[in-house]
Amino acid sequence: MSGHSKWASIKHKKAVVDSRRGAQFSKLTRAITVAARDGGGDPDANATLENAIRKAKEASMPKENIERAIAKGSGEGGEADAIESVLYEGYGPGGVAVLVEALTDNRNRTGADVRHIFSKNGGSLGEPGSVAYLFDKKGAIVIDSSRYSEDELMLAVEAGAEDILTDEDVFEVITEPSDFTTVRKALEQAGVEMDSAEMAYRPSILVPLDEGQAGRLMRLIEALEDNDDVSAVHANFDVSADVLERVAG
Secondary structure: OOOHHHHHHHHHHHHHHHHHOOOOHHHHHHHHHHHHHHHOOOOOOOHHHHHHHHHHHHOOOOHHHHHHHHHHHHOOOOHHHHOEEEEEEEEOHHHOEEEEEEEEOOHHHHHHHHHHHHHHOOOEEOOOOOOHHHEEEEEEEEEEOOOOOOHHHHHHHHOOOOEEEEEOOEEEEEEOHHHHHHHHHHHHHOOOOOOEEEEEEEEOOOEEOOHHHHHHHHHHHHHHHHOOOEEEEEEOEEOOHHHHHHHHO
16 A cells, blocks of 8 residues: 555645635535434434544644534435535546545536546546446544554554554554444544544556656646535555655645
C-alpha cells in the first residue's frame, strides 16, 4: 500500500485546515444531517452519526451548528429528505479507478458537475459498477509510526481490528465497518493520537503511477473534493510517499 495510507493522513490534515476556514462546514453539516436521518439522532446508537460529529468537532464546528444539523436530520420531512447519497465511478490519469461519494439534493446537477471535472482533468466518468468491485468498504485508522510501535497498537486487534498495515511512515489499522467505532474508542482510551479515522473504500489492487501521472491525479481528486456535493474521493493508485508529499503539498 505504498503511499496510500500516507494520502489518507495528508487529506485529513488538509481537510481540517480547510474546515477551520469554513470551507467544509456545509459538507460536515450535510453529513451529520443525513446520518441522523438514516440512523437516528443518538450518536451512541448510530456509528455513522458519531463519526460525523467527531469530524465536525475536529474542524472546530460550533456545538450549536452540530445540534442544529442533528435536529434537522431527525425531524420529519423537510430539507433532509431531499438529500440522497450517490456513488460515482470513473477513471483518472494512468487508468486509476476513482470512486466519488456525494450527498446531493439534485442528482442531475451533481452528475453533470462530476462528469465535467473528470473530463477537464484527464479522466472519464464510468458506468455504475465499472470500478466499485475493486474496492471494499472498511474502517481505516491512520497513526504516525514514529510515535508508536506496532506492539503498542495490538490493543486495536484485541478490540476487533482485522489487521495493522505498515505504510512508509504510518500504520493503518483496518476494521470491518461494524467494528470501527469500538476499535477507534479503544485507541482513544489508550491515549493513541490518530492522523485520521474514517470509513473508506479501500482498493484491493493498486495501479502504479509515475510522478507526472500522480500530479495529474491529485489535481483531479482535489477538483472533485472542492465540489460542494462531494463528501469523499477514493482511488487505487500506488505512489511512493515522498512523491505523494511533493504532488499533494
